[in-house]
Amino acid sequence: MEYLVSIILSGISVGGQYALIAIGYTMVYGILRLINFAHGDVFMVAGLFMVYLSASMPIYIAIPLVLILTALLGYIIERVAYKPLRSAPRMSVMISAIGVSYLLQNLALYITGGLNQMYPKIQFLSDSITILGATTRRVTVITPILVIILIIVLTQLINHTKIGMAMRAVSKDYETSELMGIKINNVISMTFIIGSFLAGVGSMLYFSNYATVVPLSGSMPGLKAFVAAVFGGIGSIPGAVIGAFIIGICESAIKSYSMISVFSDAFTFALLIVILAVKPTGLFGEKTIDKV
Amino acid sequence: MSNCVLKVMNLTMQFGGVVAVDNLSFEVNEGEIVALIGPNGAGKTTAFNCITGVYAPTNGRVEFYGTTMVENHPKGKMRKQYAGENNGTYLRSIEPTPDKITNLGIARTFQNIRLFSQLSVFDNVLIAKHMRAKQNFLSATFRINHAEEKRMREETYAILEEQDLVKYAEDIAGSLPYGLQRHLEIARALATDPKLLLLDEPAAGMNPQETAELTGFIGQIRKSHNLTIFMIEHHMDLVMRISERIYVLDFGKLIAQGTPTEIQNDPRVIEAYLGVDEDA
C-alpha cells in the first residue's frame, strides 16, 4: 500500500511540475501555432539562475528574483527570435525555436563548464514528511496544491480580465483580433511572460526533487510537457494540466518496474502517437475546418 | 439524347450545426456549359468541394457518367445532428480522395488561385501530367521512362502553346500578373486530360475586357478539348452569354434553374441575388 501511495505521490508531484511547463506550451501554441522548443530550456535556465543567485544572496530574495529573470528571459526570446519571423512560413519559426534551444543548451554548457550544478536546498520544500505511511519530501505535496492555486488564478485572469479576453480572442482568430485593434504584441508578450513565469515556478519544484542541473535537464521534461499539452488538447489549459498529471503518474508507475523502466520516457512518446492517431485534437481540443 | 456527365443527387453538407449545402440535386450533360450562381456564402464552393472529394458530403450521391463516384450518409455524431432531408436513402459510404476523382476525368480550378507559386510555369503544367504517366519511382529515377518523360514534356508544351503562355514558360508562376495566373490554372487543369472541367469563379478579379476574352476562351476549349464545363461565377455577363443552363443556390438550397433568359426574369432570383449590378 505504501508502495502504491509513493508511486502516486511522486507521479502527482512530477505531473504537477510538467503541468506548469505544459501551460506555457499550450498557451503559446494556441496563439502563435508555434511549438516553442526552447521552453524546456527556459525551465533549465531558471534552475541555473537559482543555483548562481542563491550562492550570493539569501533564498527569500533569490526566489522572486529567479521568477522575474525567467519571465524576462521568455519575453526577450520572443522579441528577438520569434517576433521578426511572424510573417515567415511556419517551418522557419520552428527552426528558430530549435535554434534558441540549441543556443541555451550550449550557453549553459559553456557557463557551467560541463560540471553538474547542485540545486540549493529550499528548506521548506525539501523537508521530509510522511503521508499515509510513505515517506516523501514536502515538495511532493506542495506541488499539486500550488499548481491548482496557480491554475485558478490563471483561469480567473483569462476569463475575467481585459488582457485575458484579448488572449482568448487572439487564439481564436489572429488576424481579426489585429483588425479589431487588439495590441497583438502585448498579448503575445504577456503569453510568454506568464508561460515562462510558470516554468520558473515549475523548475523550483522540480529541482527540489532532482537536485542536479545539467544543460540537458530541460529537454526531456520539456518534450513530455509538450506531449501533455497535445494529449489534453492543444490550446486548452485544463487539458494540458490533466494530461501532465496522467503522464506523471504513468511515468512514475513504469519507473518502478525495473524490466521496462528504460521505457519510462518512451512511454510518453508512445502515448503521443496513440493520441495523434486516434484523436489528434486531444482530450479537450476542438476540431477546426480549413476553408479550401 | 446526350450522356449525363455529372448527376448530383440530394447532396447535403453539414458542418456542426450549419447546413452549408441542402439537398442539392442537378445534372450536367455532355458538351454543356452549366453555371452555378448565387450570393456569397450560398454554398457553391462547398458543393464543388463535395463533388471533387475535398469534403466527404454528409448525405447524398454524385454519379459520373452513370457510375457512383461519391456517396455518403450521416454517421457517428452526425446521425443525431443531421438536419437535412433524405436520411436513409443512401446506404453506402464512398469517399474518394481528390486525386482519384481527378483520375476519373474531373479537373477543377480554385476560387483563390492555388498555383505552385515557387515553381516555373512549365513545371506547374508538367506536374499535372504526372498522374497519368506510365512509370514508378524507380523507372523515373533511373530514367528508364524517358519516352514517357518526353511525351509529358511535349504535351505540356502543346498546352502552353495553345494558351499562348509559351513565352512565360521559364518564369516563376507567382511572378505572373493575376489574369495570366488564372489562365495558367486553367491550363494546368486541362493538362490532366479531363472530361469535365469545374471552374470556380474563373473571372474573379478580371476587368470587363479580360472577362470578354475569357468568355471566348471557355467556348473555344470546350470545342478543342471536347469538354463539359460546370462553373461557379459572379460575373453575370459571362454567365448569361456562355451558359446553356443555370442553377441558382441560396443558403445552400436550389431556388431556381433554367436557361439564362428564364433565370434573368425569375422573381425569386432577382430578390435573392440579381438586384444589384455586380459589375460596377
Added chain:
Amino acid sequence: MIKQEKNHKSSFIAAIILVAFLIILTLLETFGSQFPEGFLRKTFSSTSMLYTVLKKGATYALVTVSMNLLNGFTGLFSLGQAGFMLLGAYTYGILTIPSAARDDVYYLHGGSAINFSTQEIFGSLFGNSGVGGAVSLILGVLIAIICAGLVAAFFAYLIGLPVLRLKSDYLAIATLGFAEIIRAVFQWDKLAPITNGANMLKSYPTFSSFNITNSNGDVILRLSTVVPFLIAGVCIWIIVLLINSSYGRAFKAIREDETAAEAMGINLAKHKRLSFCISSFFAGVGGAMLAMYASTVQAKTFTSAMTYELLLIVVIGGIGSVSGSCIASFLYIACSEWWLRFLDNEIILSNGFKVPLLRNSFRMVVFSVVIMIIVLFFRRGIMGNKELPDLFKRRRKKPEQQEAAK
C-alpha cells in the same frame, strides 16, 4: 523543345572532374606524409584532420541531403532522422562484426544471437585474403549497407502509416517521439543478444579497413577517404536524379500546395510515404557510414540533438538545395572539428594577457549564435533553393533574354 534536362556534355564533364578529384585524394592520402616538413605535410599527411573532416563531412552530406529531400523538397517537417540513422548504424554493425570478435563485443551478454557476418559469407565463396578477400569485404560491406537502408526504410514505412497525415507541427513531434522510442528500444537489455543493449558495437569493418596493405602489414594505398566519398557520391547522385524526375516534381508540388497537388491527381499519402521511406533509406545508409567513421556504435549518441544539428545544417545550406546541404555539411564539420577548435582552448598572449571568453565549449556557443543569425537574417541560407550549376547558368542566360526581347 523547352527545358530539356541538363545536356549530357556537362554531366560528362562533372563526372570527369569528380573522378580526377577522387584520384588526387587517394594519392594525397597515401603519399601525403612524404611531403617535406611544413604546411603541406601537416595538411596532407594521413593523420591530418583534413581526412577526418572529409570523411565525416561526406557522411553528414548524405544525411543532410536525405533530410533536405524530406523537409526541403517535400515540405514534411520531420525530426526523426537520428532514429533512422540509429537503425542503419546498428544494422550495419550487427551484420558485419566478424564471428571471431562476436564473443568479445557481446561479452556482457554471453555472445551474440547472430553468429555470421556478411563479408564472411562472401569469404566462403571468394576467399578471405588477397583479391578474393577484397572482393568479399566489398560485397559484404555493400550488402550490409543496403540492408541498413532497407531496415530504416521499412521502419519509416511503418511509422509513416499513422504519422504522415498529421499537420506539420505534429508530424515534427511525432517523428521526434518515434526516434526517442527507437533509441530506448535499442538500449533495452532484453534485446541485448542482438543489439548489445547499452554497450557499444565495435570491431566491424571501418573506412580504414579499405586501405590496401602488403604482406608486411604496411599500407600501400589509402582508400579510407575515397570510400565514403564514393558511397555518399553515388547516393546523393541517385537523390538528385529522383528530385529531377517526375516524382521529384510531385514532391515539390506537395510542398507548394497540398490541396492543389491532390487536385492535380497526386495521391498525397502514397507520395509522402515514398518521400519519407526514400529519405529514411538514405538516412540509414548515412547511419552505416557514421558507424564506419566512428568505429563504434552506441544508441545513446543518436539523440534528438543530432537531428537538430542536421536540421540546422540544412538551414545553413539552404532548404531545397542539394548543393547547399553538401557545402554546408563540409563547412560545418570543418569548423566544428578543425578550424574553430581554437575557440575552445585558452589562449594566453605573450604578455601574459589571457584572452577572455575562450574556454571549453565556447565553440558551440559561437556556432549557436551564428546559426541564430542565419535563421533570423539569412533565412535562405547559403544557396537558397538554387543549385551550384544555376549560379553558372545565370550569366549565360541574360544575353539570351535580351535577344528574345528584341
